[in-house]
Amino acid sequence: MATVWITGARFVLLSTLSAALLLLVLYAQF
Structure with a gap:
């Protein structure tokens, strides 16, 4: 069960990191 929680958190x-990078790229274009 702990492995499932660790995988979910990862x-x-x-x-979240990919979404933040996408937002940074979008802001950089404008």
Whole structure:
């Protein structure tokens, strides 16, 4: 069960980082 929680946390962290990078790229274009 702990491995599932760690995988979920890692997925959330990666998705948050990718979303932040996408926002930075969008802001850089404007």
